[in-house]
Amino acid sequence: MTANDQRDAAPVLSVEGLTVSIGEHEILRGVDLVLTPGRVHGLAGESGSGKTMTGLAALGLLPHGARAGGRILLDGRDLLALSQRDLNAIRGREIAMVFQDPATSLHPMLTIGRQLTEHMRHHLRLGKAEARARAIGLLGQVRIPGPAAAIDRYPHQFSGGMRQRIAIAIALACGPKVLIADEPTTALDVTVQAGVLRLLRSLCDDLGLAVLLVTHDLGVMSAVADEVSVMREGLVLETGPRGRVLREPEHPYTRALLDALPREGSATPTDAPPKDGSDALPGEGSDALPREGS
Amino acid sequence: MSLLTVEDLVVDHRTPGRPAVRAVAGASLSVAAGEVVGLVGESGCGKSTLARAVCGLVPAGGGTVSFEGGPVTPLGLRRRDRALTKIQMVFQDPYASLNPRRRVGAQIADGLATAGDRETTAGGMLERVGLPARMAERYPHEFSGGQRQRIAIARALAARPSLLIGDEPISALDASAQAQVATLMRNLAVESGAGLLFISHDLSVVRLIADRIAVMYLGKIVETGPTAEIWADPRHPYTQALLRAIPEPDGLGRLPEELPGDVPDPADPPPGCRFHPRCPVAMDVCAEKEPAFGPVSCWLHPPA
Ligand SMILES: Nc1ncnc2c1ncn2[C@@H]1O[C@H](COP(=O)(O)OP(=O)(O)OP(=O)(O)O)[C@@H](O)[C@H]1O
Ligand SMILES: Nc1ncnc2c1ncn2[C@@H]1O[C@H](COP(=O)(O)OP(=O)(O)OP(=O)(O)O)[C@@H](O)[C@H]1O
Ligand code: SF4
Ligand SMILES: [Mg+2]
Ligand SMILES: [Mg+2]
Numbered sequence: 158m159t160a161n162d163q164r165d166a167a168p169v170l171s172v173e174g175l176t177v178s179i180g181e182h183e184i185l186r187g188v189d190l191v192l193t194p195g196r197v198h199g200l201a202g203e204s205g206s207g208k209t210m211t212g213l214a215a216l217g218l219l220p221h222g223a224r225a226g227g228r229i230l231l232d233g234r235d236l237l238a239l240s241q242r243d244l245n246a247i248r249g250r251e252i253a254m255v256f257q258d259p260a261t262s263l264h265p266m267l268t269i270g271r272q273l274t275e276h277m278r279h280h281l282r283l284g285k286a287e288a289r290a291r292a293i294g295l296l297g298q299v300r301i302p303g304p305a306a307a308i309d310r311y312p313h314q315f316s317g318g319m320r321q322r323i324a325i326a327i328a329l330a331c332g333p334k335v336l337i338a339d340e341p342t343t344a345l346d347v348t349v350q351a352g353v354l355r356l357l358r359s360l361c362d363d364l365g366l367a368v369l370l371v372t373h374d375l376g377v378m379s380a381v382a383d384e385v386s387v388m389r390e391g392l393v394l395e396t397g398p399r400g401r402v403l404r405e406p407e408h409p410y411t412r413a414l415l416d417a418l419p420r421e422g423s424a425t426p427t428d429a430p431p432k433d434g435s436d437a438l439p440g441e442g443s444d445a446l447p448r449e450g451s
Numbered sequence: 452m453s454l455l456t457v458e459d460l461v462v463d464h465r466t467p468g469r470p471a472v473r474a475v476a477g478a479s480l481s482v483a484a485g486e487v488v489g490l491v492g493e494s495g496c497g498k499s500t501l502a503r504a505v506c507g508l509v510p511a512g513g514g515t516v517s518f519e520g521g522p523v524t525p526l527g528l529r530r531r532d533r534a535l536t537k538i539q540m541v542f543q544d545p546y547a548s549l550n551p552r553r554r555v556g557a558q559i560a561d562g563l564a565t566a567g568d569r570e571t572t573a574g575g576m577l578e579r580v581g582l583p584a585r586m587a588e589r590y591p592h593e594f595s596g597g598q599r600q601r602i603a604i605a606r607a608l609a610a611r612p613s614l615l616i617g618d619e620p621i622s623a624l625d626a627s628a629q630a631q632v633a634t635l636m637r638n639l640a641v642e643s644g645a646g647l648l649f650i651s652h653d654l655s656v657v658r659l660i661a662d663r664i665a666v667m668y669l670g671k672i673v674e675t676g677p678t679a680e681i682w683a684d685p686r687h688p689y690t691q692a693l694l695r696a697i698p699e700p701d702g703l704g705r706l707p708e709e710l711p712g713d714v715p716d717p718a719d720p721p722p723g724c725r726f727h728p729r730c731p732v733a734m735d736v737c738a739e740k741e742p743a744f745g746p747v748s749c750w751l752h753p754p755a
Contacts, residue, residue, distance in 0.1 A: 204597030204624050220592075257596045257623060258544060302495075302716040314466060317543045317619070318494025318652075340596070343622040344543070346652045347696040349494045351709040354698075358706060373625040374653075376698030380706050403702030415700060417627035 166193050169367045170215065170252070170335050174227035177210055177219060184210050186391040187227065192335060192367040197357065199382030199399070200371045201414065206388040208371045209257055212337040215369075216254050217244040231335065250280040252335040253328040255321075257343075257371075262324035263312040269296075269323050270308035273330055280331045295326040300352050318345045322353065329360070336360075339371045354381045375415060379403055387411045454519060454646040455482040455505065455614055461513035462497070462504050470718045474500040476670030477514065479745070482614065482646040487637050489661030489678065490650045491693065495714065497670045498650045499543055502616050505648070506540050518614065536565050539612035541603045541620040543650075548603035549591045555602045556587025562609030576605040579639075580632065596623035601632065608639055615640050616648045621656065629653065633660045654697055658682055666690045669715050669725045673748045686747045688730045724750065 170192040177185040185207045192198050200208050213219055215229050217236060229236040231252060236244065256262045264272055273292035277283045283291065289308070296304035299322040301315075312320055321344040328336060338357065342350040358381050360366040372378055378385055378399070385402040387395045387410065395408040406412045462475040474497040482488045490498050503509045505516055507523050516523040518538060539562075542548045550558060556573035563571055574584025580601040591599055600623050607615060621632050633649075637660040640647040651657050657664060657678070664681045666674040666689065674687040685691045696707045712729035715721060721728050726749075727737040734750060742748045 202625065204628055205595045209595060258546065300714050302714045303718075310466075314464070314472075316495035317499065340623060344494070344619065344652070346492065346494045346693065347654065347698070347707065348692055348710045349714070350652070351696045351698075351707040355706055355709060373623070373629075374698070375626060375700035379700045379702050380698040380704065383704075399704060400702040403700055414626050417630055 166195065168193050168230075169232060170369075171230045172211065172215065172227070173230070175211065175214060175229060176226040177207070177214055177223055179220065179223045184223075184391055185214070188388070188391070188393055190369070190386060190393065190396075192369055194334070194365040194367050195361050196383040197361055197368045197370050197381050199378040199385045200369060200388060201373060201375065201378055201385065202388030202394075203390070203410075204373070207391045208388055209339055211388075212254055212339050212369065212371060215335075215337060216248055216252060217241070218248075218254075249276045249333070250331050251333055252337070253331070253333040254337040255324050255328045255339060255341045257339040262327065263320060265312055268309050268311055269315075269327075273308070273323075273327055276327070276330050292326075292330070295329060296323070298329075298356065299323070299326045300349065301326075318349060321345060322349075325353065325356075332364070333366070335367045335369070337369045337371075340373070341370070342372070342377060343374070350377070357381060375403065387414070453481040454484045454486075455480075455648070456517050457481065457501070457505065457514070458516075459514035460501065460504060460511055460516060462500050462509055463512045464500070464509075472718045473512075473670055473720070474717055475504065476717070476720065477743075478667065478670065478672050479514075480665050480672055480675075482648050484613070484644050484646055485641050486663065487640065487647040487649060487661045489657035489664045490648060490667060491652070491654060491657055491664060492667030493669070493689075493693075493710075493714065494652070495717070496667045497717070498667055499618050501667075502540060502618050502648065502650060505614075505616065506538050536610055537613045538616065539607040539610050539614070540616040541600075541607045541618060543618040543622075545596070545599040545603045545623075546591065548606065549599065551591050554588055554590060555594075555606075559587070559602070559606050559609050562606050566609065566611035568609070568611065571609070573605075573609075576609050577602070579608070580605045580635065581628070597621075597625070597628065600624065604632065604636065608636075611643065612645055614646045614648065616650070618650045619652065620649075622651070622653065629656050630659060636660070654694065666693065669720055670717055671725065671748065672745070673726070675746045686752050687726075687749050688732055688751075689726050724748075 168191045172188055172190040175185050175188040188211055202208055214225055219225060225237055270292055274288035277288040293304045293308055296307055301307050301319060325341055342353050357368055361368055382399050385399050386393045389410055395411050457480040459477045459479055460475050461477055463471040463473050465471050478501055492498055504511050559573040559576050573587045577586055578584050582601055600621055604620055621629050624632055633656045661678045664678050665672050668689045674690045685694050692710050698707045710729050723739050724737040724742050727733045736750050742750050744754050
């Protein structure tokens with residue numbers, strides 16, 4: 158399989174000891190992740206554990222007042238050390254992100270065609286007609302019905318799931334090397350999700366795209382990820398090949414996530430409301446799942 | 452008696468200079484007091500539009516929506532607030548449920564005031580959905596995606612609705628938190644005798660909390676039934692495809708099956724059975740006559 162051939166390929170993006178804090182609050186406490194061309198790295202973990210923040214850091218889009226430490230190497234350049242200007246040239250062109258909230262990825266006042274072609278014209282210097290043709294092709298690829306007519310519509314005229322697919326098309330517009338996809342399929346039904354997962358997989362296999370796939374859905378993880386990392390409270394608890402992490406998890410938190418899935422023949426849910434503070438800030442006592450050593 | 456009854460509802464989205472998009476094309480659905488109904492279906496099939504029509508946020512082009520025995524008619528936004536606070540909706544995009552410029556505690560307190568609840572505090576509501584009470588001081592942008600969803604749920608529950616509509620209310624939570632929060636929504640609704648219409652793409656969560664499931668395809672409800680029955684024996688070919696596409700966390704790297712064919716355009720729906728161009732078992736009649744009956748709208752399952 159293609160995926161296996163590339164096991165030893167050089168990483169395209171490596172995150173080393175990434176820390177991010179806002180005020181007193183340490184959000185990331187030393188995250189390490191490696192992305193390789195042609196492979197999907199799945200990132201799971203507790204809500205609030207810092208998955209989105211890790212992606213934002215890689216794009217130089219941290220919230221105002223955030224301080225970052227460590228290194229994020231893209232083909233050897235440390236993104237944390239680049240100027241805004243250099244980052245702008247890389248963002249969208251070499252590394253792109255699909256945001257968790259499709260509302261964040263799309264501008265409400267611009268047609269989706271404008272949003273799709275803007276980057277292509279700027280980064281790839283395509284002409285108007287050429288960019289438009291490519292945009293229509295991309296919309297078809299992400300399965301938007303009637304792409305030639307859809308291109309002139311505004312985001313609010315699409316359903317939530319369609320907006321998410323449009324956001325994916327925009328991220329792919331300039332043929333990036335690295336795609337950070339933050340929960341790209343949570344807004345989709347399972348059959349359309351299957352299509353997007355197949356699309357992501359083929360972009361990796363055929364074009365050598367490296368994908369960081371943030372998802373809380375371990376079924377999705379199992380379907381497309383080559384490597385899996387599990388985060389909690391600003392740290393990566395466990396990393397390894399998909400089959401190993403999902404079948405023989407080493408960390409009790411990973412085990413607990415797998416056990417939480419409602420399955421065939423499972424009993425009715427417990428009546429207990431969630432304990433206080435799940436999703437809590439790092440170090441503030443989290444949810445009902447076992448911690449290390451417990 | 453049904454708390455909510457939707458009959459042959461039609462909703463069109465109109466954009467000047469374009470054909471109307473019939474997002475809901477004759478859908479019928481009911482929710483009883485104390486009942487949880489899961490609404491599932493393909494992305495773009497009209498679930499959110501149906502939910503908005505139930506809240507009176509978009510006008511119905513045909514059919515009826517009645518709530519507690521009276522019709523729901525779209526009202527101006529301000530009047531709606533007073534008339535329909537008994538229906539609360541958690542929107543798909545948590546930013547649509549929350550005002551970005553106000554502290555989340557103040558927004559939850561509004562809901563408590565609506566319900567005339569002077570005992571519960573905003574912090575107490577946050578704790579119920581699993582967040583520390585102190586977070587009431589923060590603004591919506593200072594939260595992660597999953598935390599924002601919990602806040603939107605707390606705000607809706609604070610108003611003590613008799614019908615709660617959750618449009619993908621927990622999609623950003625991790626697997627264990629999803630089961631917890633979904634169960635919490637179910638318990639709070641059922642204990643207070645409210646109905647819950649729960650829209651979700653996460654079928655395992657729907658299965659966990661719904662008493663009944665309604666499956667929607669291209670503007671219509673194509674199958675309804677008790678959750679356990681649909682799970683054990685899905686009858687509509689679309690329902691079957693949906694259940695087959697759920698990825699298993701078995702670590703084997705198997706890509707789930709997609710549906711063949713293109714996602715249909717609601718502005719130009721296929722004639723006959725709306726699913727026929729993609730249906731693996733379509734027959735001649737399917738392209739000509741619409742199976743306009745329930746509980747399974749399919750020529751293979753005509754009503755007895
Ligand atoms: N602008 C901000 N200011 C202060 N804290 C923030 C801000 N944005 C996020 N946080 C906090 O940082 C932590 C990590 O957030 P992040 O969005 O990365 O979580 P996540 O793992 O993506 O969670 P989810 O699965 O819920 O999306 C959370 O505790 C959150 O409350
Ligand atoms: N304001 C609008 N103007 C025009 N078309 C619209 C508008 N809002 C929604 N639509 C269209 O109506 C159809 C139904 O949209 P709706 O948001 O109800 O779908 P949904 O079932 O909630 O999908 P999802 O699961 O992706 O959220 C879609 O084809 C969408 O493109
Ligand atoms: S009516 Fe015909 S096309 Fe429609 S779902 Fe049934 S068999 Fe398939
Ligand atoms: Mg996130
Ligand atoms: Mg929707």
